[in-house]
Amino acid sequence: MVSGDGGQLYTIEGVAAGLIMIMTAYLVVNATSVYTAGDTHINDMQLEVLGSDALKMMGTPANITMNSVDNSTLRTIIESNDGNKFNATFFPLINNRTLQESDRFIQYTASYTYRYGVDSVNSTFITSSRNLTGGEHTVRATKWVVVNKQLPGDSMVQDRAVLVEVLMWRD
Amino acid sequence: MYKMTDEYANLSIDFLVGFTIFMLAFIWVVSIIPGLLIGLQSNTIDYDAVAYRTGVILAEDPGFPVYIDRSNLSWEEKLKVDKRDVVRLGLAISRDTPNLLSQDKVNGFFHTTLDPFNVTAFNYSIAEDYHTRAIFGDYPLYQANISLREIDRNETRSVGDVIPLDSSYGYIRRLIMIKEPSIATINASDNKNADNVSTHKFSILLNTTKLVLGEVKNPAYQINPVKEQIMINITDLNKTINQPSVNITLSSIAVKRVGDTTPYPFDELYIDDNSVPQLLLPVEVTNKVSLKFKPTFFDLNMVDAEGSQIYLTLTFNLKDSGGNPMNSTFLNNTPGTPFNYDSPNNFDYNYNPNNVRQPQLRPAILEVAVW
Numbered sequence: 001m002v003s004g005d006g007g008q009l010y011t012i013e014g015v016a017a018g019l020i021m022i023m024t025a026y027l028v029v030n031a032t033s034v035y036t037a038g039d040t041h042i043n044d045m046q047l048e049v050l051g052s053d054a055l056k057m058m059g060t061p062a063n064i065t066m067n068s069v070d071n072s073t074l075r076t077i078i079e080s081n082d083g084n085k086f087n088a089t090f091f092p093l094i095n096n097r098t099l100q101e102s103d104r105f106i107q108y109t110a111s112y113t114y115r116y117g118v119d120s121v122n123s124t125f126i127t128s129s130r131n132l133t134g135g136e137h138t139v140r141a142t143k144w145v146v147v148n149k150q151l152p153g154d155s156m157v158q159d160r161a162v163l164v165e166v167l168m169w170r171d
Numbered sequence: 172m173y174k175m176t177d178e179y180a181n182l183s184i185d186f187l188v189g190f191t192i193f194m195l196a197f198i199w200v201v202s203i204i205p206g207l208l209i210g211l212q213s214n215t216i217d218y219d220a221v222a223y224r225t226g227v228i229l230a231e232d233p234g235f236p237v238y239i240d241r242s243n244l245s246w247e248e249k250l251k252v253d254k255r256d257v258v259r260l261g262l263a264i265s266r267d268t269p270n271l272l273s274q275d276k277v278n279g280f281f282h283t284t285l286d287p288f289n290v291t292a293f294n295y296s297i298a299e300d301y302h303t304r305a306i307f308g309d310y311p312l313y314q315a316n317i318s319l320r321e322i323d324r325n326e327t328r329s330v331g332d333v334i335p336l337d338s339s340y341g342y343i344r345r346l347i348m349i350k351e352p353s354i355a356t357i358n359a360s361d362n363k364n365a366d367n368v369s370t371h372k373f374s375i376l377l378n379t380t381k382l383v384l385g386e387v388k389n390p391a392y393q394i395n396p397v398k399e400q401i402m403i404n405i406t407d408l409n410k411t412i413n414q415p416s417v418n419i420t421l422s423s424i425a426v427k428r429v430g431d432t433t434p435y436p437f438d439e440l441y442i443d444d445n446s447v448p449q450l451l452l453p454v455e456v457t458n459k460v461s462l463k464f465k466p467t468f469f470d471l472n473m474v475d476a477e478g479s480q481i482y483l484t485l486t487f488n489l490k491d492s493g494g495n496p497m498n499s500t501f502l503n504n505t506p507g508t509p510f511n512y513d514s515p516n517n518f519d520y521n522y523n524p525n526n527v528r529q530p531q532l533r534p535a536i537l538e539v540a541v542w
Contacts, residue, residue, distance in 0.1 A: 015187065015190070019190075019191070019194045022198075023194065023197075023198050023201070026198055026202065027198075027201060027202065045223070046219075046223075046342075046343060046344070049223075049226075049343065049344075049345065050344055050345075050346065053270060053345055053346035053347070054346050056270055056346075057270070057346050057347075057348060057534055060270075060271070060348060060391070060532060061532075062348075062531055062532045062533075063392065063524075063529045063530065063531050063532065064387065064389075064392040064522070064529060092322075093346055093534070096320070096322065096536055097320075097344070097536070097538065098318035098319060098320040098327055098329070098536050098537075098538045099316075099318050099320075099327065099329060099334065099538070
């Protein structure tokens with residue numbers, strides 16, 4: 001029985017527990033820098049490439065017309081506010097596979113943004129395959145498209161550049 | 172000074188210092204273990220990178236060699252002679268058109284053989300064929316599967332090993348478009364005149380100067396007879412005749428360039444949807460004539476084919492059942508004689524969709540898996 005505690009420690013359990021806690025904390029902090037972040041980044045890159053490719057395809061006309069007007073799917077969709085057509089084109093594109101059946105686990109939400117007035121920008125929702133809840137780890141793919149349309153704030157139909165933006169995530 | 176009388180449940184400072192040093196050393200060793208394991212854990216990440224690299228090369232690069240002139244043909248043409256001349260397997264039409272693929276390059280890439288001595292097609296089991304030209308892995312030798320599905324046609328082509336179901340693999344998916352070459356389908360009924368004679372000439376103009384250097388500069392939509400296949404179908408020949416029981420004979424096809432004195436031979440001729448090419452003329456025709464010119468045809472036959480006006484003149488003879496010449500109206504856009512090259516009536520192979528079905532871009536998916 002200790003009757004005084006100058007220059008001594010109480011118990012070996014206390015010291016051991018303290019060291020174990022320090023070691024655990026050290027390992028936990030250290031472990032987060034091992035490749036988990038890298039994996040996530042690479043998955044994101046795949047999604048980003050996929051979204052960027054899909055928008056590029058939709059923005060490329062299948063053939064040229066005599067008057068050389070861009071008749072791409074993307075332009076037509078924005079000019080006619082056709083969210084259903086966007087979904088019918090974009091969703092299979094990002095989910096279809098070559099050798100196996102599509103599992104349809106990549107979801108998206110799409111909108112386009114344009115200049116409104118002098119200094120502000122406005123955004124218009126196109127469509128989505130599922131609503132964003134806030135917990136998704138989304139990646140963004142964008143494409144500039146020139147459309148011939150009367151956007152809010154415009155006095156007439158004219159050529160306007162809009163930025164189509166798609167947020168995608170794995171379900 | 173206090174003196175300890177009982178050491179139960181107490182530590183000495185010496186033990187504490189020693190134990191602390193041991194634990195710090197232990198922590199240090201444990202902390203470097205994940206680093207030691209990175210080499211083992213990162214295989215999947217390497218595979219993803221290899222798959223991504225291969226995907227980019229296939230979808231965004233035209234490969235090497237690329238077409239320069241008649242003596243520097245592109246890799247898909249070199250492949251038809253000797254695959255050892257192929258350096259890199261890119262599928263893009265040009266480096267200015269990423270994600271837009273050439274039909275001929277895609278066909279060449281997926282044209283495989285099991286014969287190890289065949290030098291005009293790739294053999295997956297020969298490591299040099301795909302690994303050194305598209306996957307670029309020396310050691311370890313990656314296993315790979317490259318597949319392409321055309322969305323509209325629901326056709327899938329693939330090359331490589333079977334993708335393992337029980338282990339992970341690196342993977343990339345690219346969305347691409349394949350350029351389908353132009354085709355002219357000429358309805359003979361729409362191209363006849365009042366000439367009631369037994370010999371008829373029909374002339375088609377390929378103005379490569381105008382096609383290549385004219386209004387359409389984008390290689391994705393350009394008609395370039397020097398780099399791409401040209402196909403001409405002439406249909407409904409028997410509907411142009413105003414006499415009963417007439418035999419139609421295709422007696423000659425002259426491929427000629429303005430300024431040249433001797434005609435060049437034709438490339439591939441198909442009569443009445445026969446799958447075997449017709450090699451010799453004259454030949455009897457019932458209803459349809461198809462002419463196909465491979466991408467190298469014009470360039471190998473004539474210098475500066477890309478800046479030429481090339482005429483394809485088909486001569487038909489009409490005979491009765493006894494073999495005697497018979498007069499009738501027929502497919503003819505060269506009224507009067509002698510035949511005039513500059514006739515405004517020549518069928519122009521151009522960018523008018525009423526004349527020629529323009530090059531089409533078909534959507535497709537390209538997947539690369541590496542493990």
